[in-house]
Amino acid sequence: xxxxxxxxxxxxxxxxxxxxxxxxxxxxxxxxxxxxxxxxxxxxxxxxxxxxxxxxxxxxxxxxxxxxxxxxxxxxxxxxxxxxxxxxxxxxxxxxxxxxxxxxxxxxxxxxxxxxxxxxxxxxxxxxxxxxxxxxxxxxxxxxxxxxxxxxxxxxxxxxxxxxxxxxxxxxxxxxxxxxxxxxxxxxxxxxxxxxxxxxxxxxxxxxxxxxxxxxxxxxxxxxxxxxxxxxxxxxxxxxxxxxxxxxxxxxxxxxxxxxxxxxxxxxxxxxxxxxxxxxxxxxxxxxxxxxxxxxxxxxxxxxxxxxxxxxxxxxxxxxxxxxxxxxxxxxxxxxxxxxxxxxxxxxxxxxxxxxxxxxxxxxxxxxxxxxxxxxxxxxxxxxxxxxxxxxxxxxxxxxxxxxxxxxxxxxxxxxxxxxxxxxxxxxxxxxxxxxxxxxxxxxxxxxxxxxxxxxxxxxxxxxxxxxxxxxxxxxxxxxxxxxxxxxxxxxxxxxxxxxxxxxxxxxxxxxxxxxxxxxxxxxxxxxxxxxxxxxxxxxxxxxxxxxxxxxxxxxxxxxxxxxxxxxxxxxxxxxxxxxxxxxxxxxxxxxxxxxxxxxxxxxxxxxxxxxxxxxxxxxxxxxxxxxxxxxxxxxxxxxxxxxxxxxxxxxxxxxxxxxxxxxxxxxxxxxxxxxxxxxxxxxxxxxxxxxxxxxxxxxxxxxxxxxxxxxxxxxxxxxxxxxxxxxxxxxxxxxxxxxxxxxxxxxxxxxxxxxxxxxxxxxxxxxxxxxxxxxxxxxxxxxxxxxxxxxxxxxxxxxxxxxxxxxxxxxxxxxxxxxxxxxxxxxxxxxxxxxxxxxxxxxxxxxxxxxxxxxxxxxxxxxxxx
Ligand code: BES
Ligand code: ZN
Numbered sequence: 001x002x003x004x005x006x007x008x009x010x011x012x013x014x015x016x017x018x019x020x021x022x023x024x025x026x027x028x029x030x031x032x033x034x035x036x037x038x039x040x041x042x043x044x045x046x047x048x049x050x051x052x053x054x055x056x057x058x059x060x061x062x063x064x065x066x067x068x069x070x071x072x073x074x075x076x077x078x079x080x081x082x083x084x085x086x087x088x089x090x091x092x093x094x095x096x097x098x099x100x101x102x103x104x105x106x107x108x109x110x111x112x113x114x115x116x117x118x119x120x121x122x123x124x125x126x127x128x129x130x131x132x133x134x135x136x137x138x139x140x141x142x143x144x145x146x147x148x149x150x151x152x153x154x155x156x157x158x159x160x161x162x163x164x165x166x167x168x169x170x171x172x173x174x175x176x177x178x179x180x181x182x183x184x185x186x187x188x189x190x191x192x193x194x195x196x197x198x199x200x201x202x203x204x205x206x207x208x209x210x211x212x213x214x215x216x217x218x219x220x221x222x223x224x225x226x227x228x229x230x231x232x233x234x235x236x237x238x239x240x241x242x243x244x245x246x247x248x249x250x251x252x253x254x255x256x257x258x259x260x261x262x263x264x265x266x267x268x269x270x271x272x273x274x275x276x277x278x279x280x281x282x283x284x285x286x287x288x289x290x291x292x293x294x295x296x297x298x299x300x301x302x303x304x305x306x307x308x309x310x311x312x313x314x315x316x317x318x319x320x321x322x323x324x325x326x327x328x329x330x331x332x333x334x335x336x337x338x339x340x341x342x343x344x345x346x347x348x349x350x351x352x353x354x355x356x357x358x359x360x361x362x363x364x365x366x367x368x369x370x371x372x373x374x375x376x377x378x379x380x381x382x383x384x385x386x387x388x389x390x391x392x393x394x395x396x397x398x399x400x401x402x403x404x405x406x407x408x409x410x411x412x413x414x415x416x417x418x419x420x421x422x423x424x425x426x427x428x429x430x431x432x433x434x435x436x437x438x439x440x441x442x443x444x445x446x447x448x449x450x451x452x453x454x455x456x457x458x459x460x461x462x463x464x465x466x467x468x469x470x471x472x473x474x475x476x477x478x479x480x481x482x483x484x485x486x487x488x489x490x491x492x493x494x495x496x497x498x499x500x501x502x503x504x505x506x507x508x509x510x511x512x513x514x515x516x517x518x519x520x521x522x523x524x525x526x527x528x529x530x531x532x533x534x535x536x537x538x539x540x541x542x543x544x545x546x547x548x549x550x551x552x553x554x555x556x557x558x559x560x561x562x563x564x565x566x567x568x569x570x571x572x573x574x575x576x577x578x579x580x581x582x583x584x585x586x587x588x589x590x591x592x593x594x595x596x597x598x599x600x601x602x603x604x605x606x607x608x609x610x611x612x613x614x615x616x617x618x619x620x621x622x623x624x625x626x627x628x629x630x631x632x633x634x635x636x637x638x639x640x641x642x643x644x645x646x647x648x649x650x651x652x653x654x655x656x657x658x659x660x661x662x663x664x665x666x667x668x669x670x671x672x673x674x675x676x677x678x679x680x681x682x683x684x685x686x687x688x689x690x691x692x693x694x695x696x697x698x699x700x701x702x703x704x705x706x707x708x709x710x711x712x713x714x715x716x717x718x719x720x721x722x723x724x725x726x727x728x729x730x731x732x733x734x735x736x737x738x739x740x741x742x743x744x745x746x747x748x749x750x751x752x753x754x755x756x757x758x759x760x761x762x763x764x765x766x767x768x769x770x771x772x773x774x775x776x777x778x779x780x781x782x783x784x785x786x787x788x789x790x791x792x793x794x795x796x797x798x799x800x801x802x803x804x805x806x807x808x809x810x811x812x813x814x815x816x817x818x819x820x821x822x823x824x825x826x827x828x829x830x831x832x833x834x835x836x837x838x839x840x841x842x843x844x845x846x847x848x849x850x851x852x853x854x855x856x857x858x859x860x861x862x863x864x865x866x867x
Contacts, residue, residue, distance in 0.1 A: 005091045008054050009084060012381045013154060013325075017050040020152050020159045021102070022195070027121070027148070028166040029136040029208055034114040034123050036136070039066075040149045041107040042159075046098045053098070056146035056153035057083055057090035059112060059120065066109035067092055071099040088143075088383060090150050108150060117792045118759065120147025121206075124270035128210050128230055135209025137268050137283065139276055142326060142386040145201035153201045155322050156429045161196045161204055172211045172227070176204060176280040178262050196279065197259060198427050200322050205278030207266055216244050220251075222258055227266040228290055238291035238301065239265060242308045246343045253342065254316045255419035256426065263315075265289060265308070269725075270759055272793045273390075275307050277314035277336075284311075285759065286725040297690040298650035300726045302344075302351065309340035309347075321422055324429040326380040329389055330455070331432060334376070334398020338406075341399075351647050355595045357403065358530055358561050362599070364396030365535065368459055369481035369569065370841075372833040376401070376455040377432055387794040388830045393458075400533045401454045407531035408450075408493040408506075409443045417442035450508070453490045454533065461490050462570070463509070465526055466539035472496075472524065475513040479535050481841045483574040495528040501556065504528055523549040530562040537570055543580075550587045557593040564588065564596070568603045572841065574848045579858035581607070582625065586862060589632045594648035597633055601659045604629070608663065609769050610842060613808045614849035618856060621863035623663045628867065630660060639671055641689055650691045657692060661699035662737065672699030673711075680714055693727075697734035706742045720755065729763045732756065736767035744771035748778045758789055765802035772806045779803045780819055787823075797831040804835035808842030 008015060024041040053069070064081035069092075080093040098104070114123040114136055123134045138148060146153040167173045169189040177194040212233040213225045224243050226236030243265060251257045260280040267286040275284040288307040291300060313336040323331045337360065344353045367373055376398055378389055406414045421430070421438040432455060436448040454460075462479035465472060474494065478486025492509040499522025507516070518524065523545040526536045538546060546563055549555050555563075567584050570576040581603075588600050604626040611622045637653050660668040676696050679688040688696060700711035712735070719731045735747040744767055751761040767775045779786065779799065790796040804816055813836055824832055849855065 003084065005082060005084065008052075008089060008091055009087050010382075011087075014056065014089070014152055014157075015052075015054050017046065017048055018053050018055075018098075018106070019045045019047055020055075020157060021045060022160045022162065023149075023151065024162045024164075025149050025204075026164045026166070027206060029114060029121070031114070031123070031134045031136060031168070031208070034134065035111065036114055036121055036148075037109070037111045038149055039107065039109050040151070041105050042151075043103065043105050045102040046100050046104060049097050049100065051094050051097055053092040053094075053106060055090050055092075055150050056088055056143075057110075057150040058085065058088040058144075059115070059147045060110045060150065061112070062090060062150060063109045063111075066107070068107050069094060069098060069104060070107070071101075071104035073099055088146055110150065112147065115147075116758075118270055118272040119793055120144040122270075124209075124268050126209070126229060126269045133210065135207065135268075137207050137209075137271075138205045138278075139272065139283065140204060140278075141202040141276060142329075142390075143202070143383040145204055148204075151201045155200045155202060155326070156324050158198045158200050158322065158427070158429070160198050163193045163196075163204070163206065165191045165193075165206060165208065167191065167208045170210075171208055173206070173208045174227070174264055174266065174281055175206045176278060177260065178223075194261075199279050199319060203277070203279040203319055205276075205281040205283065207268070207281065207283065211266065213264075214240050216240050218244055218247050218258070220257065222247065222260075223262045225262070225264045226289065227264060228286070229267065229269070232267075232290060235290035235292050236265075236267075239289050239304050239308050242305050242347060243312060245347055246309050246312045249343050249346055250312060250316060250339075253339075253415060253418070254422045256316065256320070256422050258315060259320055259426075260315075263312075265311075270757055272759055272795055275311050277311040277318060279315065279319045282311045287729055290725070292724060292726070295690055295724050296726055297654065297693065297730075298647050299654065300690070302348075302647070302651070305348065306340050306344050306353075309343035310336045313339035313343070316422055320427065321425040322429050324431045326386045326389070327377050328430070328432050329386070330376045330394040330398035331430065331435065333390065333394045334402055337395050337399035338402040348647070352557075352593075352595065355557050355561070355593065357399075358558060358565070358595060359599070360396045361400040361403075361530060361533060362565055363392045364398075364400050364533065365460065365565075365569065366481070367392040367834070368397050369479055369573075370834050370837045371480055371482065371484075371486070372830065372837045373458045374830070375458045382826070384826050387827060388797065390794060391830075397533065401451070404454075404493060404532050405439070405447070405451060407529075409439065409445060409447070413443045414439070450491045450493070457488055457490075459486055459488045460534050461488065461492060462535040462537050462566075463492065463494070463526060464537045464539075465524070465542060467518065467524070467542055470517060470519045471515050472518040473513065473515050474509055474526075476509060476534075477512075479569070479573070481569065481573050482837070482844065490534070492534060493532055494526065495531065497525045497528045497559075498522055499524075500554075501528070523554065525549075525555060525559050525563075527562060529556055529558040530565075535566045535569055536562075537566070537575065547584060547587050551590075557596055560588070560591065560593070561596045561599055564599055564603060568606070572845050574844065577852055577855070578607070578611075578849055579852065579855050582622075582858065582862055585626075585629060586865070589629045589867065591633070594652045597652055598655055601630070601655050605659060605662065609806075610808065610845055610849065612769055613842070614846040615855075618859050621859045624863040625859065625865075627660060627663050627665050628863070628865070630656060630663075631665075632867070634660060634668075639675070639692060641691060654691050654693075654695050657695035658698045661695060661702050664702070668695075669699050669703055672696040673703065676700050676711070676714070694730050694734055697731055698737045701734050701737040702739070704738045704743055705740050709743065712738065712743055712746075716750070725760075729760055732760055732763040733766060735764055736771060739768050739770040741771060741774045744768070744774045745778060747771075748775060752782065752785065752789075759795070761790075762795055762798040762802065765799065769806070772803075775803050776807075776812075783823065787825075791825070791827065794827070797828055800828050800831050801835045801838075804832070805838040806842075807839045808846050810840070810843050813839050813843070 022043040027038040029036040067078035181192040211227040213227045226240045267289045271285045317335045318332040417439045440447040461476040478488035495506040571581040675687040678685040751764040
């Protein structure tokens with residue numbers, strides 16, 4: 001529709017007639033009626049001749065009479081105040097041009113709703129002494145500050161913030177900065193916070209509710225607190241300890257201290273992301289902040305530590321130095337992810353977290369192997385496109401190319417350059433090129449040229465290597481999981497180890513192919529320790545040598561991981577026969593390392609499910625083979641935890657037994673059932689420690705049928721009883737393992753009941769192969785409700801990918817396309833295309849397996865192999 005403000009519409013960014021300097025914000029949430037009212041006074045500079053001020057606002061009602069522009073020369077009332085909902089902008093028109101210069105003030109009054117969408121200013125629910133209560137919480141990233149107060153809601157529009165909250169006097173009210181003044185007036189109190197340093201709107205935060213806390217200080221006097229539900233303060237101690245230590249580490253690493261006087265971290269019962277790095281007031285899901293000595297698993301502990309380390313990294317990378325625009329989101333997320341591993345490694349060296357980092361790379365490689373992927377630096381034209389790029393490309397590929405670069409330049413130069421970058425751009429914004437510039441200055445290497453090939457172009461190469469006449473030949477080609485050739489080219493930091501890690505070579509492969517002399521006849525491992533973001537395909541002869549090197553334990557854990565992962569990807573893409581992949585997995589039977597085994601588990605589960613679709617007659621043998629392979633570790637590790645055992649053994653136990661249960665391993669199923677019974681009789685039984693609970697729940701559900709459903713009912717009961725979020729999600733994640741379609745439908749319907757918080761429903765979408773058709777039908781039947789409940793945030797994308805991607809037929813592709821033909825919307829476009837591409841890749845893989853000669857014999861031989 002034509003609008004008289006057409007000139008301001010459909011623009012990716014606001015016109016910059018006015019530049020905000022300081023926001024004075026007053027907010028009064030009403031927790032009973034779920035509304036809020038507020039005022040904002042923005043001190044600004046008018047920088048060009050204009051009668052207009054255009055800023056962001058959405059879902060707010062702005063009182064037109066209250067809009068005033070006050071300069072030295074007096075005060076003007078706005079002539080027109082129009083909120084363009086679709087564009088999320090507020091256009092203010094005045095009678096005359098506004099005075100150019102600084103120091104004028106724009107003020108207005110507004111009202112809004114404390115919504116249930118987990119974005120903007122929203123309400124979260126909790127119970128206190130058996131009474132249901134509401135709390136008010138903000139979540140502004142990427143572009144929802146505009147739903148709380150009118151503002152220039154772009155990362156580059158940094159300003160200072162003076163916040164005041166008026167709240168019931170018995171509640172805790174927190175914001176980014178410490179309190180400067182608190183006035184109690186009857187039932188209400190007015191809390192004023194110190195003015196913040198300059199920061200972006202997406203980092204502004206407020207939380208109002210009842211909380212307990214634990215507190216500590218850093219050596220330089222920064223007050224650190226963890227807030228959680230009343231009565232759970234003890235569960236905050238672990239995160240508190242991690243936070244205090246991590247602040248110290250980052251201060252040293254970035255050579256810049258934490259910039260605020262306090263840091264609060266708070267657990268929010270309804271929270272759509274995992275955590276949010278608001279400056280000085282970091283918000284978390286309960287599962288990502290709270291650690292309960294008795295009921296949390298090792299995996300929960302690691303999650304808490306890495307999430308805290310990630311969010312605190314943002315206090316420098318993101319908050320102090322902010323991306324100039326969302327195109328550079330990866331600078332925030334890729335970096336915070338990578339840096340969080342530095343912190344975790346330093347705090348918990350026995351977690352071998354850098355080996356676990358390979359899972360990050362793998363997730364990145366999987367998504368980026370799709371033609372529907374996107375470059376790390378992605379163009380953003382509308383706010384609604386931003387949510388979808390908080391994805392594996394920004395996080396996992398982003399973190400992986402940083403690791404690649406660090407390993408190429410060396411850790412020391414890298415750190416010096418980062419410290420310089422932080423100093424140079426502190427309290428300001430930066431683009432990807434700005435980072436390359438300091439790295440280039442410090443290292444004298446052509447960083448910009450090298451990295452452009454990784455951040456401006458989607459995808460990555462597979463390097464084919466062959467050995468001929470004492471020469472190694474390298475050839476790069478874009479890798480696509482579909483098996484189709486892509487036409488990208490990269491500058492690849494190639495590394496190779498030949499026969500030992502002492503003789504490491506490296507060079508930049510900057511053309512399509514290259515040959516080097518290699519007279520040795522030993523094994524050759526390319527991409528040493530998987531530091532590069534690419535895959536490698538070896539010729540027959542080199543592959544055979546690597547297989548023996550795995551068995552003789554000559555390779556590093558990271559390299560063993562890489563060989564398996566690349567082989568799996570190549571097999572999926574039709575470039576390696578499944579029989580070769582299966583034979584290779586046999587070489588991992590005695591694998592000692594957690595992360596490698598964990599990948600072996602992932603690979604074997606995926607192979608089993610594709611074989612089920614391709615040739616179900618092979619399935620029993622394939623499962624028997626995988627059970628044989630995994631059993632070696634299962635026997636080593638046992639069901640019971642050992643006194644003083646390692647963190648990694650604890651992680652492994654859970655994954656191993658869950659997988660054995662899914663493969664139908666009788667002994668595991670029986671043992672799980674015995675332990676579950678003991679648990680039902682006594683919730684404190686030593687037979688069911690947290691690390692094996694998920695595995696046992698999976699086993700219980702695997703045995704549930706419509707006529708024997710007691711395990712399911714018992715799990716629902718445990719879900720209802722527990723007040724620990726980690727326990728609830730553990731159960732939700734296991735419910736779908738059942739093979740009975742009727743039970744699966746019940747599970748899915750349960751996700752839509754008020755018993756499951758909307759943040760958690762996605763955990764229940766992981767359903768068995770037998771359940772995927774039920775899930776698809778359920779999804780279609782409930783689309784309206786699903787779309788209304790989750791459609792305004794990014795959780796909807798998790799529904800689409802979880803329900804669509806497991807399929808493996810071209811008919812399903814058509815069905816899905818047909819269903820979405822009239823239902824797709826911008827916020828799911830990318831995910832939908834990616835999910836459909838995954839189905840196509842699966843379908844093609846199924847065809848390849850069907851046509852693979854000799855596969856049945858190979859599987860037979862492997863299944864009955866005696867060890
Ligand atoms: N900045 C993000 C939170 C976020 C995510 C805001 C998506 C808006 C949309 C935060 O720093 C983050 O990355 N959180 C992760 C956890 C982290 C440990 C990877 C998350 O929420 O999953
Ligand atoms: Zn982040």
